[in-house]
Amino acid sequence: MMFRRTVAALAAALAVAGAWAADEPVARPGSFADNPIVYFVVTDRFANGNPANDGSYGRTREPRPQDDIGTFHGGDLAGLTQKLREGWFRELGVNAIWITAPYEQMHGWVVGGSKEFKHYGYHGYFALDYTRLDANMGTPAELREFVATAHAQGIRVVFDVVMNHPGYGDIQSLSEYVTEPETDKKRGMLWKGYEAATLRDYHSWIDYNDPAWLQWWGPDWIRSGLRGYTEGGSDDLTKQLAYLPDFKTESPKAVGLPPFLKKKADTEAVELPDTTVRGYLVNWLSRWVREYGVDGFRADTVKHVEYASWTALKEASAKALADWKAANPKAAVDAAPFWMTGEDWGHDITRTRHYDIGFDNMINFDFQRRADARGAELDKLYAEYARALAAPATHNVLSYISSHDTKLFDRKTLYDGATALMLAPGGVQIYYGDETARPDGPAANGDPQQSTRSDMNWAGIDAALLSHWRKLGQFRARHVAVAKGRHWQIAAQPYTFARVHAEDRIVAAVGAAGRVTLAVGDVFPDGTRVRDAYGGTSATVAAGKVTLDADARGLVLLEALP
Structure with missing residues (x-):
């Protein structure tokens, strides 16, 4: 009797498993270049996986939140790996993680905003040594573990990189690598007692005319307003952005190592x-690709660096990744070449010359200002994007609703923002915390962008919103048609549209309510079994239509079943 019950239970289990397998949708994800779903994270603000590296180089935090916006908060590579293992990115459908530049930043701080906060390089834009990991980010072993864990899940790793400028000359780094004691009043460029500098008197401790500045990057390397250096220009290629030193990447002159790096014992x-x-x-930048198998770069301030430098970076990095994949064939996601996207402020979906000099993709600044579109306006936006980006278009973009450089999308309408973004033609970028309703942080007078980089709200996740993002992300990840398919509107109420690609097809409805009947005959032939990936129900197409119960959120995402 026990044997018969066991056999019956096993047969029932197998039947259920077979039915579940049969209900798996037909997935056609396409290539990463065609269908990038990139999660952008300010690593320092995400997850603290290794508290032992907090406070590296003597960095400290500030007790008041409004003073603490520019310090290192503890997020690191180990934290990213931890969240990878928990399935955070996989469940969002993400196929690439873009992290802020992890190489070594200036050790100390400079005055941020209108003398309001201590501004450290937590965001990766104040480089000191391009050949070393910043200790706050972790160790080489932790970077290897992060990359390997991401690759094992089919997720690429993209570094933010900067070729336009290094970091400022901060008091701490200057005292460590540049200045030499001279008198009891002054140590090279720094006056005695500089360790006591405050936001109000920071610059009074530094002699900006001292010749010791020549022992910093040196005039062959950068433009700056310092004595003995070339002044910054007024055009895009030679200006000093935010008074940062400008690299002379266009110079044909051969140079040696910057003077301070010759004194830095741990540089590589x-x-x-x-x-x-x-x-x-x-x-220096392509070494990260060769050593760790980094899959791509997001290039900062593209229009402020001449095209030849970006081409050189792409060529060197493409070779480096090919070499790494040849040496580590089982550790790579696939055989795809090195990928590069770029930030050129204001760039939209237009195919510019950027795509001919090394960029596979560009950040799309147009979408955020239009992401609250509804109905006819949303269809107009989608149709415009699909005309420019659908196959066989030879370029692609990353659209977003929030970013570290602009603003966060209205937290009260994140459901609608997520839907608009994740169903948009082209590639998409999810900014960390949009999926959890992460709130703005404190703002700073003169630097409002700091508020967009608040700590991830692990203790206050909006679970329903997260579920919404996950359903959309997983659906998009299965269907290249969403990103590169031909688009047309099927109905205005509820707003229903189709996307059809040579390898894939979907139908989506926004604003559906209750039991709905959708015309899908031009996409799915009669007899096709389809599933609503959002609500979870399935139906069979008959007379060119499908009838089902829409989820309470009003979203229907139809995909074919085998």
């Missing part, structure tokens, strides 16, 4: 004979 930078500033930067 070495002298490269007959090498220009561009050559050094390309060498």
Whole structure:
């Protein structure tokens, strides 16, 4: 009797498993270049996986939230790995993680905003040494573990990189690598007692005319307003953004290592004979690809660096990744080439020359201002994007609703923002915390962007919103048609549209209520079994239509079943 009950239970289990397998949708994800779903995270603000590295280089936090906006908060590579293992990114359908530049930043702080906060390089834009990991981010072993864990889940790793400028000359780094004691009043460029500098008197401790500044990056490397250096220009290629030193990447002159790096005992930078500033930067950045298998770069301030430098970076990094994949064939996601997206402020979906000089993709600044579109306006937006980006278009973009450089999308309408973004033609970028309703942080007078980089709200996740993002993300990840398909509107009420690609097809409805009948005959032939990936129900197409019960959120995402 026990044997018969066991056999019956096993047969029932197998029947259920077979039915579940049969209900798996037909998935056609397409290539990463065609269908990128990129999660952008300010690593320091995401998850603290290794508290032992907090406070590296003597960095400290501030007790009041409004004073603490520019310090390092503890997020690191180990935290990213932890969340990978928990399935955070996989459940969102993400196929790439873009992290802020993890290489070593200036050790101390400079005055941020209108003398309001201590501004450290937690965001990766104040580089000190391109050849070393910043200790707050973690160790080389932790970086390897992060990349390997991401790759094992089919997720690429993209570094933010900067070739336009290094970081400022902060008091701490200058005292460590540049200045030499001279008198009891002054230590090179710093006056005695500089350790006591405050937001109000920071610059009074630094002699900006002292010749010791020549022992910093040196005039062959950068433009700056310092004595002995070339002044920044007024055009895009030579200006000093936010008073940051400007790399002379266009210079044909061979240079040696910057003077301060010659004194930095732990640098991995070495002298490269007959090498220009561009050559050094390309060498340093592509080393991360060759050593760790980094899959792509997001290039900062593209229009402020001449095209030849971006081409050189792409070529060197493409070779580096090919070499890494040849040496580590089982550790790569696939055989796809190195990928590069870029930030050119204001760039939209237009195919510009950027795509001919190394960029596979560009950040799309147009979508955020239009992401609250509804009905006819949303269809107009989708149709416009699909005309430009659907196959066989040779370029692609990353659209977003929130970013670290602009603003966060209205937290009261994140459901609608998520729907608009995740069903948009082209590629998409999810900004960390949009999926959880992460709130703005404190703002700073003169630097409002700091408020967009608040800590991830792990203790206050909006679970319903997260579920919404996950359903949309997983659906998009299965269907290249969403990203590169031909688009047309099927109905205005509820707003229903189709996307059809040579390999894939979907129908989506926004604003559906209760039991709905959708015309799908031009997409799915009669007899096709379809599933609503949002609500979970399935139906069979008859007379060119399908009838089902829409989820309470009003979203229907139809995909074919085998």
